[in-house]
């Protein structure tokens with residue numbers, strides 16, 4: 272029998288870390304993380320044990336192998352990486368699920384101010400799907416994004432709950448900058464991989480995922496910290512009236528796993544709460560949770576992106592029997608409490 276290996280690219284980032292912890296808790300399999308730590312956090316800070324180290328990788332909790340490297344270098348030299356893993360584990364290894372979270376993401380500032388840096392995702396994804404076709408893992412998860420939706424459906428005067436078929440590959444409409452274009456292209460490659468090469472691939476389109484261990488460049492973390500520090504005024508980017516669909520990370524992970532179970536042809540599924548919440552409303556909820564009342568200062572020179580972005584959740588409900596279960600208030604409380612203790 273072969274030893275099972277899950278691969279989590281970008282496994283030290285926000286979604287990746289949460290996926291690795293889930294796989295550690297719910298499976299008995301080996302997990303390979305490849306992350307260049309350009310944004311991600313070294314596993315030594317979020318996994319329990321001190322690692323054993325081997326020349327190319329660190330080994331945690333007897334099951335997690337970590338390689339700090341640009342994923343593209345690993346994909347290009349994968350046959351020797353695989354041999355090293357087999358030599359280290361003294362077993363034949365079968366790749367089962369691959370979660371491809373490695374990407375240049377960043378917050379709004381990065382997406383708007385460094386569009387060419389974000390376009391590196393096109394290169395990462397092209398190399399990734401070529402690797403998939405060559406090594407044929409059992410199943411592949413590709414995280415697209417709500418940023419792939421046409422921005423023309425997210426304006427002040429024209430917005431609606433975004434539905435999966437608002438993206439039509441026969442009539443492509445402008446998505447959110449290079450980040451959105453990279454995700455659209457990634458989805459297209461995912462479909463080709465599934466349909467032409469008969470490999471099980473699922474795509475997800477998460478909306479605004481948030482959680483207690485998200486980086487400070489994201490708005491929920493940034494606002495939570497302002498409340499923990501009892502700042503006054505509390506800064507908000509733009510008018511604060513722009514809205515998003517916030518979904519807690521545990522819900523994102525749960526829906527991702529279901530999507531991988533139910534979708535194999537490269538199709539995409541929205542992951543959201545289906546609710547529209549403005550940043551001013553987020554501030555109100557934090558006010559209630561923290562008991563701290565403060566003036567709001569609107570920073571109108573900061574980038575804010577589209578005006579309204581929120582999901583239609585029908586497909587996840589019908590196909591996966593899934594809806595988000597952690598309320599916005601409960602999620603924000605978890606974030607606030609984490610930063611209070613930090």
Ligand SMILES: NC(=O)c1ccc[n+]([C@@H]2O[C@H](COP(=O)([O-])OP(=O)(O)OC[C@H]3O[C@@H](n4cnc5c(N)ncnc54)[C@H](O)[C@@H]3O)[C@@H](O)[C@H]2O)c1
Pocket residue numbers: 280281282283284285286287305306307308309310311312340341342343371372373374375376377395414415416417476477478479480481
């Ligand atoms: N967090 C969300 O709510 C959300 C929403 C929509 C889509 N997504 C998608 O999910 C994926 C993960 O998002 P995230 O929020 O965890 O982002 P993140 O920035 O926290 O994680 C990305 C990880 O990839 C790593 N990385 C970047 N370039 C790399 C490279 N060349 N080689 C190896 N590692 C590299 C980074 O160090 C980081 O750890 C991304 O594809 C993102 O577009 C996330």
